[in-house]
Every structure is written in C-alpha cells, then in structure tokens.
Amino acid sequence: MSKKVLVIGGGGREQALGWKLAQSKSVSKVYIAPGNGGSKGNIENVDIGFLDINSLLKFAQKNKVDLTVVGQEAASEAGVVDLFQKEGLKIFGPTKAAVKIESSKVLSKDLMASEHIPTAPYRAYDNANEAMIYAEGRSLPVVIKADGLAEGKGVTVCSALKEIKEAIDKIMVQKVFGDSGNRVVVEDFLRGQEVSIHALCDGQRAILFPTSQDHKQVFDGDKGPNTGGIGVIAPVPWVTSKHLKIVNDDIVQPVLDGLSKRDSTFTGCLYPGLMINNGDVQVIEFNARFGDPEAEVYMRLLDSDLFEILMDCVEARLNPNSVNWKDGYAATVVLCSPGYPGSYPKGLPISGIDEAEKLNDVVVFHAGTIIKNGQLVTNGGRVLNVTATGKTLDQALHKAYNAIKLIHFDGMHYRTDIGKRTFRK
Secondary structure: OOEEEEEEEOOHHHHHHHHHHOOOOOEEEEEEEEOOOOOOOOEEEOOOOOOOHHHHHHHHHHOOOOEEEEOOHHHHHOOHHHHHHHOOOOEEOOOOOOOHHHHOHHHHHHHHHHOOOOEOOEEEEOOHHHHHHHHHOOOOOEEEEEOOOOOOOOEEEEOOHHHHHHHHHHHHHOOOOHHHHOOEEEEEOOOOEEEEOOEEEEOOOEEEOOOEEEOOEEEOOOEEEEOOOOEEEEOOOOOOHHHHHHHHHHHHHHHHHHHHHOOOOOEEEEEEEEEEEOOEEEEEEEEOOOOOOHHHHHHHHEOOOHHHHHHHHHOOOOOHHHOOEOOOEEEEEEEEOOOOOOOOOOOOEOEOHHHHHOOOOEEEEEOOEEEEOOEEEEOOOEEEEEEEEEOOHHHHHHHHHHHHOOOEOOOOEOOOOOOHHHHHO
C-alpha cells in the first residue's frame, strides 16, 4: 500500500511521530506542517502553520492524505479535528470539545471531581483577589495553574506567600499567557514522584503505554523555572502493575466514560500526568496529545506499526494485541538554546549530529531547528532531542550523554542528571 500521512506540528514530538510513521510498510510519504530542519528522506516539510486549519485541510485534500495526526494541542483547540471530520477526512486527535480536558484546567478538575478520579483538592477563580485569599489560607506549598494552554509553563509551585502573589499576578494581571490566564486553579501540593502515562484511545477503549518520567525544571537537581520538558526516561523501573491497574481502572477509563457522557468522546492520545506516593496514585493534570519529549522515547520503544495503530483508533477498532513494546529502556536529553526558558537567540550554527547518530542506538530528533542558506541552525528554545536505547536505563543514559559530546552550538545547555531521581529511589 502507498499511504500518505500529514503530521501537524513542528517540534521534536512531531519529528519522532513522523520518523516512526515513515517506517510503516503502508506509508510512502509523511508530510509535517510546518516541520523543522530534521525532515529528510520520505519526510517532507509543508510551510503551513499548525493553527492555519483551513490551509491544512486544503493541503490534505489536494494531496490525498490518508491520515492526519495532530501533534500540537493548539491545533485541536483551533478545531482542526472537527473541520477534517466534517469533510470526511481521517484524523487522529481530539475534537475541540474533547481537547478541553487539557485546554481548560477548570473543566478538567471539575470532570475529575464528578467522576471521582483521585486528584488534589482545588478551587477555581476568575478573580485575582479571591484566588489570593484562598491560596494564602492553604498549607504551603500551594500550586497555581493558568486555566488554558501555556506551553507547559503555566504552573507554579509556591512555597511562600510572596510567590503566590507573584504567580497570580503574572497569570491574571500581567496576562503573560494571554486569555489562558482569565481563570486560575489553586490546588494543594501533591507529594511523591511525578510520572507520565500515555494512553491511545478510540473513544471507548484505551491501551496504556509504558510509564515515563519527564524533567521539567531547567537546572540539575530539579532547580530553576519550569520548561516544556528537557529530559525523559521510559519505562520507570519502580512503577508496579498495581499502580498501572489503578491508572487504567480509576483514571483513564473513567475519563473516557465521563467525556462520552458529556458528548465529548475522546479519540487520540490521552496523557495524564500523575503523582505516585507509595501505593497512592493521583492526577496532576490531563493532556490531550503525545508529550514532548515523551513521544521521543515512546517512538524508540514502540515495536508495532504506528500507522496501523492510529488508524485503528480513528476507526474505533483499537486492539490491545496490536501494540507491542521492545524490551529495555529509552532516554532523551534535550539540548537547549542559551537563555531558555527565557529569551534566547536564534540562528546559531549546529554541528555534530551526523557523528552522534553513528553511535549505536542513538537517534537525534530535531525540535527548534531550521536550515538557512544550507546550514542547520537553531530556531527555538528546545533545539535537539538526543535519544538512546539500552538493555538497562543506565546504558540508555550513558549512550545519550556520549552522543551529546559530539554535538555543538554556541551556549548549548542541558541537564546532566536525567534519570538520577529514579536511581535515588
């Protein structure tokens, strides 16, 4: 068969999805809109922004695309799935109604409360003073979340009253995240270790991925401001089958059922962020797409045809036996621009990727890159995702860090302790 696939987005997640889709025996061409400097072979960039849903539709129709895969959650929020479905095109991702499980923290928490899904006590506010009064009356630390999408940067863990004021002011008064900060969720702090789970969903059924663990803070030792995620491991060795049963029975399935009851049937990748403390599993938040950089490790471990699996989801015939995983572990270390997650320069020349990928079990997924005048240069905060696999987690990490030694751009920075908290546990 000769199928064409369109992936919507331009980061490392979309490169990883495109890389895996291109390996399918059914797929002859993968388009990524807008893509980045890492597209090559039968993966081709399309110069269309992920929010330009009408142009995306016209491209898919003109090029007879067989399946579209939404990487960027903002595209779902813009209604790309609804538009494609209306025109009879197959597309993997949640509708505008279903994506609110991620795009509205308030809706998400209210849904969890009504479906008795374990999560932290909370209150939602559209008034900054009222939010402040409630937050200051809770035990510290307290968590302040912007209601809407904020590229993974809308959450602040506050350990002092001054930090509460600063977080609420930043979100609701300064409007750093725009309309996403019209409301905030104030919730109690959950203790334990943060773990990510992904679940492929066809509306009624779900298949859980292995566990993964992201690293959000920019500096070693989980210090500094939150980022969009700059390192990840999978699977997490200490997570047990009992934990996973709780995730499936008490979290993922109730969410699917709850969304269906609300005429918001969820098809796509459901990604709950969890806090696990011994045998206790609680939801921090839900995302409605593949994580980034989680997708990069999952695509390295997936031992099945991604195109066929996603098509099964779209056609509501997901089969648990169709999803298999390789033995061993995968790790991703993200190479960042100087200054990230704050302001950063662009256009810095990049070298050494070809040499790094000559090492065994290493694949480098591009994120914030572009080719200018024949030269690969930086074009974002998170620039490259260096991934590696190994029989053990230590082996995977060792290979990734060895590969990084071969890559260079001015001011490149990265964490040197990805996976260390798992070893400590």
